[in-house]
Amino acid sequence: MVGLAKAFGSGAMTNSIDDMLDASVIFAIGTNTTEAHPIIGFQIKKAVREYGAKLIIVDPRRIRLVDFADVWLQIKPGTNIALLNGIMNVILGEDLVDHDFIAQRTEGFEALKAILPKYTPDAVEKITGVPAEDIRKAARMYGAADRAIICYTLGITEHVTGTDNVLAIANLAMMTGNIGKRGAGVNPLRGQNNVQGACDMGGLPNVLPGYQRVDDNAARAKFEKAWGVTLPSKPGLTETDMMEKAASCELKAMYIMGENPMLADPDTHHVEQSLKSLDFLVVQDIFLTETAQLADVVLPAASFGEKDGTYTNTERRVQRIRKATEPPGNAKPDWQIISELSLAMGYPMRYNSAEEIMEEVGQLTPSFKGISYARLESGGIQWPCPAEDHPGTPILHTGTFTRGRGLFHEIEHRSSAEEPDSEYPLMLTTGRNLWHYHTRTMTGKSEGLNALAPHNWVEIHPNDAAKLGIVHGDMVAVESRRGRITATAVVTDTILQGLVSMPFHYADSPANLLTNRAADPVSKTPEFKVCAVKIEKA
């Protein structure tokens, strides 16, 4: 997100889900689309099978989409930059670049060009484990396409090089002119129903709603006038920083709404220590999660089926949710709880409905100005939507980039924070499975879904398993420098040798007990995708 904002001026998905069908090449990197975004997975398969699109998959595991791929680059986790630079090296070398686009729409290409020569396919093969010929094949395929779309998810961002990974992707798209048109673009697929909206609404330490910077005096003045208060101008702490400051007792209190860091954050022991160090913890949720159990006050919230409101999907489409039933007991919609708390603290927020809140958003946020509940009745609207008669924006950066010109960055390969060594010889990567969602507080309540995937497992290559005397179905202990958990071994050659993989959904076998909280220095996203572990029979 931060990366795209630096390159393009906006951190959101540039194109729409439907654009998959217009692409002649789909480049999917660090996204297990069929498991995490099945409907987009349907779309990709359809594009390949019915619309003749070529599919390039970059993933250390043989994910299901590999069955539909023209090229599968089985990458060693944490080497995305090298691979992307290698692809760009070929594109540059074979002159598949879009010179007009670079000249008219971008800046900084020369600097990038200067670093690419050393990333020859052969050199990159040594870093990434991907055969040089496959790198060339993928580069020619992507570079020659008139419309090539890139999709990525947390396999790109959950690294200490997350921001750089994204910048490298942006470089690739810009140098081939794949921005600002149908069937192209750079598309981070959002993992949560409204993570896009949480950011759009200013749920970030440096921006107010609509990405209006807190250190922009004019923007702040507008909100100060509307809200009748003076607002702080200094950017606040990120989540990762908050946890560190809590552990060091500089942060005294936290108000956590709708998150379960005890399972979702890396290095659970550290999370627990941080939360327990707080003087006061308030958790607002629909279940008594592992995090809520540590709280001083737990506030019961209404679920999505019990309130009105809007979510913004991964393609920036604002859509309605509607109340289908009453909240249980005394539970209330989150906005209502916050409003009442605000009143108790002497600042009345007088909202009678979620719709009134959206009206206020529209007044203060130019990109939401044209969005109203009345309009949403006839379908979702993609922001920016600056006026009531504006149809919404399916594709960003069509004429110019949000920041004016697209900015190339010279990005060099860096290693992951914790590479395997003699003590912890295997690399662990975490992920999701088709039937569960995040910390399973919701999907774990559905008998059918649970029956399909009731317990945690760890995927391991047959060669590694043989060395450890492990057979398929064994219970094994997986240990990192931070913790130890047990899971069932799934011995499979769909995974790279030396790599093991686990879902992080299970509270009784929490993979994040193992993961490393080392984070990207800019985005502060922790490196969930790489840490070092050892495995033995349990």
Next chain:
Amino acid sequence: METIVRISLNIKIDGKHYRAKENQTILEAALANGLSIPHLCYDPRLKPGAKCGMCVVEVAGVSSPVKACKTKISDGMVVNTSTEALKDIRKRRLEEMFADHWADCIAPCTLACPAGTDVQGYIGLIAQKRYRDAIELIKQTNPFPGIIGRICTRPCEDACRRNLAGGSVSICWLKRFAADMDRLSDTHFKPAVKLPTGKKVAIVGSGAAGLTAAYYLAIEGHKTVIFEAMPQPGGMLRYGIPSYRLPKDILDDEINQLFELGVDIRTDHRLGRDLTLDELQSSYDAVFLGLGAQAGERAHIENDDIKGVIRGINFLRSVSLQGKVELGKRVAVMGGGNVAIDSARTALRLGVEKVYLIYRRTRDQMPANDLEIEEAEREGVEFIFLTSPIRVIGSDRVEGIECIRMALGDPDASGRPSIRPEPGSEFVLAVDNLITAVGQVVTAEGAEITLIGKTIGINVKTMQTTVPGVFAAGDAVSSPDVAIKAVAGGRRAAQIINQYLLSPPNWKVWSDGSPEAAHTINQYLTDDESSGLAKPFSAVRRGITKEDLDVPSTARTPMPELKLLKRQVLGNFTEIELGFSEEDALKEAQRCLECGCVKQNDCDLRNLAIEYEIEPNKNYEAMRHYKVDKSHPIVLRDQNKCIQCEKCVQICDEVVGVGALEYRKAENDIVPVGNIPLSETKCEACGQCISACPTAALVENKRKFEREFFWPPQVTPTTCTYCGVGCQLELNTDRTGKVFKVTTEPAESVNKGNLCGKGRFGYHFINHPTRLRTPLIRKGGGLVEASWDEALSLVAERFSKIKELYGPGAIGGRTSGRCTNEDNYVFQKFMRAVIGTNNVDNCARL
């Protein structure tokens, strides 16, 4: 998907002109114009499969019919969609499908109920502990579950499939249980009464038919007045059924609900004595006659007019009115029906030392309820079968009866063995009284209407007598029958009368001598017609065996009873059946096999079958029987209901890209690829196949009773709460607010009607019992429940204090990608404007 310029074409469908887009098929063009062409296998998500053959249409200039789903339109095309020839083709095609559709649409219990009560529905509601809702559902067709739940002859239980596996479900006792629970509840069910219409209806007779008609007419907002000849309302329910079977307080309670609806009951008003039909017609907009069959029929045996011979129904009425009737020490009851049994058992209770029940056939052939017969035996009634009284002995009062033995012969027209007296087998039984219970007849004194035979003649369709505006139902029309049939008739009459009152101009069609108004002699009517209720369309699993059921046998939950030995019967009119405990009822409800189809209300196949008047159960011997496959945790496969349209095969391949299902031509079956269990295929459990299935061959594999029994459910369009795609879906909510299903509409949206497994099946968390219901505060190490005031005051106080001591930067907020835009907006506003910090972040980076 480049934007192409769509050229608009002119087409003519069924004589009207429409505009359509180039490249559309005829079916797409019709649907886009709001027209409907029958179809089963068309789905906008799929390539035209053209398997079902329902969408055939005629195109001008084309010699034979074409399939609308795969024929593109052309400019000026002329299409006909509903000629007789096309209807024939569709009908034949549907008949082909039904030739191998071994399934139940409606449960056999419900089909067997004369009133059409949704038995499976109310048992399901009882299983969900929704007793008030169970009563509401029952009262849609039967306002008196407490009464009927005690006295019904239970044709539903005869039809119950559980008979093959341990005995029928105790349907009637469950109904009674629900009624008792509701009766004793503070929030017992009261139907909503519509605004007054200003119309008045007179109802003559307050038996089951009259009370029922009054109930439904009152709900419709008509002023309803019941006239009853006897001192108290209830008719046969009060004066024909002893209180040990139907306690008077139960009867009173259920009659009293009519007062809540504004019904006026005037007792001691006898037609012909206190009022005339003319008077009623001049004061009321409609009249309903529920006169019943009150007069005991004469037994026609020699010397039966002397003192000591009593007709059964008169005997029961007198006991009811006076509390007792003088009898001698030995009494014979003649007859095999419930009135005979009731008379015998009542006689015992009045102190008679010896009661004989004489029946001319065998025990198996007695029309009375088995349970009643058993009770009578236990209480000491002596049964004499294959015997008929032929002469009463005595000059001024009964001294005995002469009887003759009967022998069984070849079956008669009704299928029962014929009987004939055996000459020389005569014998004398010394008794002081003979109670004859051989039937009742209608007395329609004071009603100047045509009796046809012994009953009131009505028009089958209109329930109207020969007098316009006068309607009738119940025993007076059908001759003596069971109470539930009178309830059914009363309700049907109320529906008709309601139409009559609300739209009298249309009513003329029925009363002015038009062909439809021709009156029909009621004894020529079929059972269905005389009950006045059209049976719903339903396929039926005829020829079912225990193997087909595939469930272990379990025994019926016994009814707790007041056990009376002979010596304890005297004077004891206390109710014998004590009713199920809640535990009993819940256990018994679990015995229900849920035969009725989960999609009975929204099945595309059934809807077309109804439209095309298909006869569903022909050639059932040839139908294939499949075991229902519940082995997959999410997808239930019932191949019995499959019509081989292959939509599931297509969607799994074309849309999902998995291809877990295949069609096998040789067997004409759809099976998981390789014919292995679905859970061992590549199936991703997305349920797309379920969403495509036009029948219930593929449905969500749920726990028993996890569905809604009121139709339609509340459907709320919303956005999925899982990943960031933002699929559009519909939450289906039951009356209790429980989300029990997720559906989609194929439409222009990000997901176009498609969903993944999480979106479609991950809804159970919403109503999960572990949801947080109230604020919690940490006290002494643990979290304890608190009020909102307490919790919010505490948070406000602590945040304020920390802010004061350490500054706003000492507080951090984590907002959430799981919450709405509005929640997030208010959260960051709170952190910034109220706390005064930018320490707000969300897991976008996680």
